Amino acid sequence: EPEVTQTPSHQVTQMGQEVILRCVPISNHLYFYWYRQILGQKVEFLVSFYNNEISEKSEIFDDQFSVERPDGSNFTLKIRSTKLEDSAMYFCASSELAGWSSYNEQFFGPGTRLTVL
Amino acid sequence: AQSVSQHNHHVILSEAASLELGCNYSYGGTVNLFWYVQYPGQHLQLLLKYFSGDPLVKGIKGFEAEFIKSKFSFNLRKPSVQWSDTAEYFCAVNAGSSASKIIFGSGTRLSIRP
Numbered sequence: 118e119p120e121v122t123q124t125p126s127h128q129v130t131q132m133g134q135e136v137i138l139r140c141v142p143i144s145n146h147l148y149f150y151w152y153r154q155i156l157g158q159k160v161e162f163l164v165s166f167y168n169n170e171i172s173e174k175s176e177i178f179d180d181q182f183s184v185e186r187p188d189g190s191n192f193t194l195k196i197r198s199t200k201l202e203d204s205a206m207y208f209c210a211s212s213e214l215a216g217w218s219s220y221n222e223q224f225f226g227p228g229t230r231l232t233v234l
Numbered sequence: 235a236q237s238v239s240q241h242n243h244h245v246i247l248s249e250a251a252s253l254e255l256g257c258n259y260s261y262g263g264t265v266n267l268f269w270y271v272q273y274p275g276q277h278l279q280l281l282l283k284y285f286s287g288d289p290l291v292k293g294i295k296g297f298e299a300e301f302i303k304s305k306f307s308f309n310l311r312k313p314s315v316q317w318s319d320t321a322e323y324f325c326a327v328n329a330g331s332s333a334s335k336i337i338f339g340s341g342t343r344l345s346i347r348p
Contacts, residue, residue: 148334150334150335150336152336152338158340159338159339159340159341160278160324160338160341161338162335162336162337165334165335167334172334173334173335175335208277208278215334221266221285221328222280222283223336224280225270225277225278225279226277227276227277228277
């Protein structure tokens with residue numbers, strides 16, 4: 118069964134450093150998402166991406182964050198200058214469709230645990 | 235703003251007991267509703283979803299959920315739990331004009347005593 122993959126599984130970085138989290142969505146999916154979960158808190162939506170553009174973003178997704186689909190398979194989340202409060206589990210997801218369709222099911226990757234020291 | 239509330243933070247049951255996990259959402263328009271499960275050390279998996287039609291939705295592993303629009307609820311049920319059901323359960327709603335984002339509840343940790 119096809120699945121979303123993410124690398125690395127755990128990233129440790131110093132405050133102020135840039136990090137890039139990588140995701141490989143399911144191959145025929147067109148919509149891509151990033152979510153994060155700070156330890157002990159809810160899973161929170163960050164951004165959705167379609168046709169090489171951001172479709173929707175949350176208040177969390179400020180200028181420090183960016184997303185990119187650099188080639189036909191990868192989907193990346195970049196944090197330019199990490200802060201302590203960026204420490205969280207980051208989940209990538211993809212879906213075949215979006216909107217009010219029964220095919221709008223988001224499949225989640227295993228997550229990348231980001232630790233900012 | 236849309237939100238999802240899960241009232242039970244941690245539920246402990248014995249094997250064969252019946253399960254009901256509460257979920258309420260706040261959004262007045264059309265919604266898609268989901269229950270996701272996260273087994274220890276694994277990623278989020280979809281248990282079941284409601285888009286339209288029959289408000290009683292059946293999912294994998296014997297789970298079901300009932301959408302009650304008047305109560306803004308989507309409670310998860312299972313008549314007889316197993317030790318392997320030990321996991322974190324997240325209720326979620328897909329809402330808004332583009333329905334592109336999922337809003338999650340805070341999760342319910344389910345522990346099953348063998």
